[in-house]
Structure formats: C-alpha cells, structure tokens
Amino acid sequence: MLRLRSCGVAHLLSSPITSHGYALPRLLSATTAVSPPTGFAVEEYLVDTCGLTRAQALKASAKLSHLKSPANADAVLAFLAGLGLSSADVAALVARDPKFLCAGVEATLSPIVVELTGLGLSRSEIARLVPLAAEHFRCKSVVSKVHYYLHLLGPSEKFLRVFKGNHHLLSHSLEKVVKRNVRLLRECTLGACDIGKLAISLPRMLTANVEQIRAMVASAEALGVPPGCAMFRQALRSVALVSEEKIATKLDHLKKATRWSDTDAGIAVSRWLSVLSLSKETLQRKSDFFIAEVGLEPAYIARRPAMLSFSLEGRLRPRYYVMRFLKENGLLDHDRDYYGMVLCSEKVFAEKFICPHKEAAPHLPEDYAAARRGEMPTNFRFI
Structure with a gap:
C-alpha cells in the first residue's frame, strides 16, 4: 500500500500539469490526505475488543491517545481473562480506569496477584477485587492495605463485603485516616471483633472524618449508651443511620x-x-x-x-392468661415473675407451665393454643 501510494505521488509529481505553479500545492495536499495513520484506532479497539459503548470509548480514548500499538492492552486483557473476569467486568473496569490497559503485566499486575494469593486470597476473590479496586489495583501499595484490612476484619470474604460497600478503603491513607479512626473506636472500648462488625454494617466508618465519628459517639452517649456499654456498637450504628x-x-x-x-x-x-x-x-x-x-x-x-419485642397476641397476652389461671387455681406460686414466663421458649413454657397441670387442668393446652389464636377460652374467664 505504501509502495502504491509512493508511486502515486511520483506519478503526480512527474505529470505535465505540475509545470503550472498553482497545481503543485493542490497535488501535495491530495497526497497528504492519504498518508498512513500513526498508532492504532484506540476508540474502535475499546468498542470492538473491550466491550465499551461508543460514548464510553470516546471518553476513555482521550486517556489512551499515546498508545501506538494494542500489544500491552492485549496482554492486560489476557491477564484479566486468566483471572476469570467476565467480559462485563472487563468493560466496567476499562470504562472506569482506561489506563489499566497500560499497566505492566509482568512488572506490576502478576506480582500483585502472587502477593495477594500469599495473603490467603483465592484467584476468584482476586477477580472480585480487581473491578472494585480499579486504578488502585495497579498500585503495589494495594497489597499492604489489603493485608491490614484482613488483619482488622478477619476472613477475606468479610473484607470484600466491606470493600464492596466502601470503595474508598484503598484510596484513603491507612496512617492518616483508617488507623486513626480505628484507634478512636478502640478508645471507646470497642474490640477488634466489634470494629469488624461495625465496618460490615457501616463500611464508611473506617474512612469517615474523625469529627463525624466523635459526633456519633456523642449522640450514642446522649441516648444513654456510653462507651463500654454492651449496646455501644449498636448505638453507633443507629445514630449513623x-x-x-x-x-x-x-x-x-x-x-x-x-x-x-x-x-x-x-x-x-x-x-x-x-x-x-x-x-x-x-x-x-x-x-x-x-x-x-x-x-x-x-x-x-x-x-x-x-x-x-414479643408479640402481644402470640405470646404476651396468652402467657399472662396462663399465669393468672394457674395462680387463681392454686397451681402456681403467686410470687412467680411474669417476665420469666415471657422469656422462655415455647417448648420450655409448655414443659414448665402446661404439661405438669394436665390432670388438674386438662383443657389448659387447648385453651392456651386458642388464646394464641386471639380467642378467649371459657376456662380463662376471670372473676
């Protein structure tokens, strides 16, 4: 093609018409229009090979205009396919972070996978992590951050759940933000287990502004739930929501x-x-x-x-009827506490307060069952 184009240029230049001064610039302009393009069609590659929409490709191609060849991008796509990412995941990743296609597979991506595997993540878990982490996955600091979160939160499954709810875990500084927040929560007597549970229900807690966390602590205290209280973690969650x-x-x-x-x-x-x-x-x-x-x-x-917390019709009222019936018929100690009768399970309640009185009160099981259905049995009528 280049040879044909060169011959074409030579033919045009040797043509008699070029003896006229006005013709040469026009002919040179014509030959310039058919000169071979440089690089490769990035936008078409993003649409045809990566699965982006035309609008996404147009936007992403601006960040990849320096590419002269699809070689590195092909290697990255092969790497992602090898991890098990679906075509939809790849398209979403490239649309979010076009420069991921410029990452070095041998120098950066593969070593990161090896180190994450060493931390206990399976390849399928790493495949889930990549689209969530996007540009942060091609930074080697991702390994040390994941290591910290695994130590704080426990199993990798918990980390991935928290990270799915807060993509900023890998973008925020561990020292300046995350560890500072964890220290503040520890000062509020929350242990590692409580912090992990809090992070699962409130992923943003780990990267929140420290003043926001202090405000949550103050709100929990205003509810009568100070640090150290068994309900403190739940109180923080409530005031945050x-x-x-x-x-x-x-x-x-x-x-x-x-x-x-x-x-x-x-x-x-x-x-x-x-x-x-x-x-x-x-x-x-x-x-x-x-x-x-x-x-x-x-x-x-x-x-x-x-x-x-208990159902008024299904538990509270029927058990009260049983208690009153038994007390009024001399079958139960009058000092028996109603709260204790409410708390026990149905099986324990039947064993303690229904079955022992089958002879003295043969209709008690039926009456209790009827009361739980919202009926008032005759034997439960009180004078």
Whole structure:
C-alpha cells in the first residue's frame, strides 16, 4: 500500500500539469490526505475488543491517545481473562480506569496477584477485587492495605463485603485516616471483633472524618449508651443511620407511650436499642397491656425492655392468661415473675407451665393454643 501510494505521488509529481505553479500545492495536499495513520484506532479497539459503548470509548480514548500499538492492552486483557473476569467486568473496569490497559503485566499486575494469593486470597476473590479496586489495583501499595484490612476484619470474604460497600478503603491513607479512626473506636472500648462488625454494617466508618465519628459517639452517649456499654456498637450504628432530629422524636414518642422518665428511657435504650425502632402504636398497645392488665410499673418495664419485642397476641397476652389461671387455681406460686414466663421458649413454657397441670387442668393446652389464636377460652374467664 505504501509502495502504491509512493508511486502515486511520483506519478503526480512527474505529470505535465505540475509545470503550472498553482497545481503543485493542490497535488501535495491530495497526497497528504492519504498518508498512513500513526498508532492504532484506540476508540474502535475499546468498542470492538473491550466491550465499551461508543460514548464510553470516546471518553476513555482521550486517556489512551499515546498508545501506538494494542500489544500491552492485549496482554492486560489476557491477564484479566486468566483471572476469570467476565467480559462485563472487563468493560466496567476499562470504562472506569482506561489506563489499566497500560499497566505492566509482568512488572506490576502478576506480582500483585502472587502477593495477594500469599495473603490467603483465592484467584476468584482476586477477580472480585480487581473491578472494585480499579486504578488502585495497579498500585503495589494495594497489597499492604489489603493485608491490614484482613488483619482488622478477619476472613477475606468479610473484607470484600466491606470493600464492596466502601470503595474508598484503598484510596484513603491507612496512617492518616483508617488507623486513626480505628484507634478512636478502640478508645471507646470497642474490640477488634466489634470494629469488624461495625465496618460490615457501616463500611464508611473506617474512612469517615474523625469529627463525624466523635459526633456519633456523642449522640450514642446522649441516648444513654456510653462507651463500654454492651449496646455501644449498636448505638453507633443507629445514630449513623438516623438523624439526631429523628432520634429525638423517637425518644419523645417512647417516653409518652411507656410513661417513662428520662432516666427510664435511658436505661431501656442502653439495654435494648431496638426499642427505638418500634412504632408509637406498638409501644402504646404493649405498654397499656403491661401497666393496665398485668399491673407492671413503667420502671419495671424499662429495666426489662426486651419484653416489648414479643408479640402481644402470640405470646404476651396468652402467657399472662396462663399465669393468672394457674395462680387463681392454686397451681402456681403467686410470687412467680411474669417476665420469666415471657422469656422462655415455647417448648420450655409448655414443659414448665402446661404439661405438669394436665390432670388438674386438662383443657389448659387447648385453651392456651386458642388464646394464641386471639380467642378467649371459657376456662380463662376471670372473676
């Protein structure tokens, strides 16, 4: 082709028409238009070989204009295929980080895979990591960062779950951001296991601004859940997901529905944080039952907030009926605590409070079952 083009140029230059001065520039312009292109068609390569859309390829090609050959890009694609990445994963990776195609396979990518394998990651896990890490995977510092997170979070599966929820884990400085946040959480008496669980439910916690974490700690303390409390980790999670205004509103509803004082509410929240997730209507119905029917004091309920987690129709009311029936018929000690009867499993409840009274109260199993269905058996009628 080049030879033909050269002959064409020679023929045009030797033509008689070139004796006219005006003709030569036009002929030279014509020959320039058919000169061989340099490099290769990057945009077409991104579409045809990498699977990018035309719009993605147009945008990505600007970062690859220096490429003169597809050789390195072909090697990278072969490397990714060898790891097991799907064509969709490859397309997403290249669209996000076009310069990944410029990474050295032998000098950079392959050694990183070897070192990650040495940390315990399988090739399939590394294949999951690559599209998430993108440009950070072609930096050798990725190995030391993954090593730290594996030590902090535990098995590689946990690390990948956290990383999927927070792609900034590999872009933030370990020393200036992540380790600083971990130190602050440790100062709040959270152990490695708690920090790992917190990171899974709140991946951004590890890379958050330190002032944000301090604000979360302060909000948890305002709920009556200080550092060192068994519910502190759950409190941090709750205040991170809900605004201070919403928490204040929930506390207000909680106190009104249960007739709790500020102290009672603080005790209840510190012992069972999920009490804040109950609706105002649910709190009102259960509180009315405990106080008006069972005769419990609000402070008693506040110190045993887990009572509020059980179904009113399926457990709380039927078991109260059994307790009253047994006490009024002299089959149960009057000092028997209702809370203990609520907590035990159905199997244990039947073994302790139903089966032993089959002779004295033969209809008790049927009556209890009917009560759990929302019915009021005749034998449970109280005078």
